[in-house]
Amino acid sequence: MLKGRNIRRRSGGVPAPALLMSAWLLAAVLAPGLLPAAELASGTKWATPYFIVEGPAPGPTIMLTGGLHGDEPAGAHAAEQIRHWPILRGRIVVLPRANRPGLAAGTRHLPQVAAPGQDLNRNFPRSGGGAEAQTVIGQAIWELTRREKPDWVIDLHEGYHFHQIQSKSVGSTILASRPGDQRTRPVVTRMLAAVNATIEDPRKQFVPLRGTANGSLTRAAAERLGANCLILETTTREQPLSLRTRQHRLMVRTLFQDIGMLGEGAPTMTRPREELGLRVALYDAGGVGGSGPRNVLEVMKKIPRSLTWRVGPSDIREGALTHFDVVIFPGGSGSKQAAALGVEGRRQVRTFVEQGGGFVGICAGAYLAAANYKWSLKIGDYKTFCEARDIPGAGRKSMWYRGPSSTVRMELTSEGRRILGDRVGAFPVRYHNGPIVSPAGFDEIPDYQVLAWFRSEVVRYEPQTGTMVNTPAIITGSFGQGRVLSISPHPESSRDLRAMVARGIQWACGK
Numbered sequence: 080m081l082k083g084r085n086i087r088r089r090s091g092g093v094p095a096p097a098l099l100m101s102a103w104l105l106a107a108v109l110a111p112g113l114l115p116a117a118e119l120a121s122g123t124k125w126a127t128p129y130f131i132v133e134g135p136a137p138g139p140t141i142m143l144t145g146g147l148h149g150d151e152p153a154g155a156h157a158a159e160q161i162r163h164w165p166i167l168r169g170r171i172v173v174l175p176r177a178n179r180p181g182l183a184a185g186t187r188h189l190p191q192v193a194a195p196g197q198d199l200n201r202n203f204p205r206s207g208g209g210a211e212a213q214t215v216i217g218q219a220i221w222e223l224t225r226r227e228k229p230d231w232v233i234d235l236h237e238g239y240h241f242h243q244i245q246s247k248s249v250g251s252t253i254l255a256s257r258p259g260d261q262r263t264r265p266v267v268t269r270m271l272a273a274v275n276a277t278i279e280d281p282r283k284q285f286v287p288l289r290g291t292a293n294g295s296l297t298r299a300a301a302e303r304l305g306a307n308c309l310i311l312e313t314t315t316r317e318q319p320l321s322l323r324t325r326q327h328r329l330m331v332r333t334l335f336q337d338i339g340m341l342g343e344g345a346p347t348m349t350r351p352r353e354e355l356g357l358r359v360a361l362y363d364a365g366g367v368g369g370s371g372p373r374n375v376l377e378v379m380k381k382i383p384r385s386l387t388w389r390v391g392p393s394d395i396r397e398g399a400l401t402h403f404d405v406v407i408f409p410g411g412s413g414s415k416q417a418a419a420l421g422v423e424g425r426r427q428v429r430t431f432v433e434q435g436g437g438f439v440g441i442c443a444g445a446y447l448a449a450a451n452y453k454w455s456l457k458i459g460d461y462k463t464f465c466e467a468r469d470i471p472g473a474g475r476k477s478m479w480y481r482g483p484s485s486t487v488r489m490e491l492t493s494e495g496r497r498i499l500g501d502r503v504g505a506f507p508v509r510y511h512n513g514p515i516v517s518p519a520g521f522d523e524i525p526d527y528q529v530l531a532w533f534r535s536e537v538v539r540y541e542p543q544t545g546t547m548v549n550t551p552a553i554i555t556g557s558f559g560q561g562r563v564l565s566i567s568p569h570p571e572s573s574r575d576l577r578a579m580v581a582r583g584i585q586w587a588c589g590k
Contacts, residue, residue, distance in 0.1 A: 119174070119223060125189075125216035127179040129223065130162045131172050138169025139338055142229035142306075143331070144220070144296065145174070147200045147236070149181020149188070153313050153320055154235025157327035160388065163352050166340045172227050177220060189214065200234075201294035204303055212299075224300055232300040232308045233334065235327050237315050241283045250314030253330070254288045256301035263307050266337045270311075273333040274326050277393065283314070285330075309334075319364045320372075321391035348394055350402040356384035357590055360403040364391035365419025366443060371409030374571040375441075381581035395424045404588035405437030410511065410569060413446025417454035425456055432458050433559030437587030442513040445565035450519040458558040459565055460524035461551075463514040468542045478546070481537040484511040488534040489552045489568060495530030498555070498586045499579045505534040508552070508576065513567030515547050516554065527556040527565075530583075553583070562587045 116128040143161060145154030158175040176182050178199050180190045188197040192214060196202060202217030204210050212221035224232065238250025253270060255263045267287055275284040291298045297308035311330050313323040328347040335341040351358060359379060363372040372389065379387045390399055390406075400406055406428065408416060417425060432438045438458060440448045449455045451462035465479040488505040496502065518526065529551045536547030556563045564587045570576035 119219040120216050123215050124180060125214075125219070127174070127176050127216070129172065129174040131170060131227075132162055132164075132166065133170045134166040134168040134340065136168035138167075138340060139230040140170050140172065140227060141231045141233060141335075141340070142172040142224060142227060142300075143174070143233050143235070144177055145235040146176040146178050146182050147234065147296065148198075149178045149184060149186045149190075151187075151235075151237035151315070152182060153237050153315075153323035153327055154311075155182055156320065156324045156389070157235055157331070160324065160348060161328060161331055163349050164335070164341065164345070165349065166335065167342065169338075169340050171340075172223070172229060174220065174223070177216070189216070198294075200236075200296060201292065203294055203296050203299035205294045206298070206302060210303070220296065221299070224296070225304065228304065229300070229306050231334070231338075232297050232306045233331060234295070234297050234308075234310045235331075236310055236312045237323060238312045239314070240316050241314050242286060242288070242312075243282045243284070248314075249288060249312045250316065251283060251285045252288045252312045253285060254291050254297075254310040254312065256291045256295075256297045256308035256310075260307070263309065266334055267309065269337060270330040270333045274329045277326075277329065285326075319367070319389070319391060321363050321389040321394065324389065325391060325393060346397055346399070348388075348390075348397070348399045348402065351386055353386075355386050357382055357386070357405070357585065357588060358403045359385060359387040359584070360390045360395075360400055360406040361387050362391070362395075362406065362408045362416070362444075363389045366412045366415030366417070367409055368411040368443070370572065371411060371441070374569075374577075375407055375409055377574075378571050378577045378580045378584070381578050382585060392419045392421065392424050395420060395427050398427065400427060400431040400436060403436070404590070405439060405584060406431065407439045407584065408441070408444030408447055409571070410442035410444070410513075413443040413449075414452070414454055416443060416447050417452075417456075425454075429456055429458060429558075432561035432563065435560040437561060437584070437589070438558075438563045439566070439584055439587050440564070441566045441571060442511060442569060445514050445516075445567055448563055448565050449514060449516070450521055450524060457521070457524065458561075459554070459556050459563050460519050460521050460526055461514075461516040461554065461556075461565070462519040463516055464546055465514075468540065470540050470542075473540070476540055478540065478543055479512060479514070480539065481510075481512055481543060481547075482539040484509060484569075485537050486510065487537060487547075487568065489531050489570075490534050491531045492529050494528060495553065498530060499553070499582050502579065509569040509572050510537060510567070511569060513552075513569070514565075516551050516565070516567070525557050527551070527554040529554055533567075555586070562589065 145158035162173040202213040238248040240248035301308040531553040
């Protein structure tokens, strides 16, 4: 199940991670700038990469797993991000996507596997049972665990509800395989304190639970290998993926600091190690609509050698944007995005763009970049048509609202065709109350350039008639050393327009 050899790369005298590498990945591993990865269950449909990262000094070994249940993505995302941390000592064995087919399908169990083996986190040796694991991937994970002899096993999961509100769910808990063990109890207390300091509602705070399920990886590792084992459970209910991922990182960081693997000032998100063509921060938190982030991720599939991590307000306020080339704010509510970011978050975004980062705002994100609101970023020299007007029989209404989602026609300019692709003539695009813009006239912000015009309009109130047709649909501008791309409609939601959006994202970060 395990193939490969140890490889260590050093650059400039700084130790690089030592990783095990499967033979079939050799060509990809030796490509410039890529860190070598190993693979479990190589040659099967369960094949999934893992990473072994070594610090410059001896220390404990931690095994970190995510994605054993495919409908719990935060653990997989957090593990993928944690493997980039510059640890001070010891080593971490990171398996980000244990149930890779399940994660792709969004299903809890191993796809097309019948009971009793369908739940990967019940595939491991049971108390009082035999020493063998079940299923191809379960056996491969257990073999890796036995081989690496970890001092700690940390398994990242998610519950469907907050445990303190719905006791049948284990969401927002830490479960210790040996809850009375003095080696784990003090650090669990500190992990709980670290994550709960970020949660205002006491009903949604994390609590400890006793024991882990029979057949789980953590219980097997605790009983058979003597490892200190914890399951960290975030909660999917009404919480963005970026927040749940951050909660995992906060708890794991506390453990790493407690055992000397990270310093006290270590951030929770660091720059990815690999040399990539494009690093994208995708905002998915307060003020974002439901399908926006998913549609942007589909766009990103059009850009080779790109990496997209979701970020929330706390990540941005911590300074995480410095690790990326471009930040994307999708549809939803611009004012609510601004409120969630707060003053410091908005300052961080402005500074990021001013110092050379790219900004892409779609619908709500385009409102956020505008210059005419107290809460807006003021990184684009445009104002939006948002005045309130008295409407007979309806009262006073704001003109930004034009009704439910609909289709309008848009046409690229010559500069738009150069940047976004050579599409000639007007074509349909989805529109849902995106900004209708005009010059703001701020001397300190460079004028914008039009990449596309609206060639039809949506009207709900009579004063809106004629105010949208032949106005800018997509504009670009500069702010400091950075580039700003503001998109009023939703081309990212149309499959045949996603390549156009991908080109715009690449332009925004100078690629």
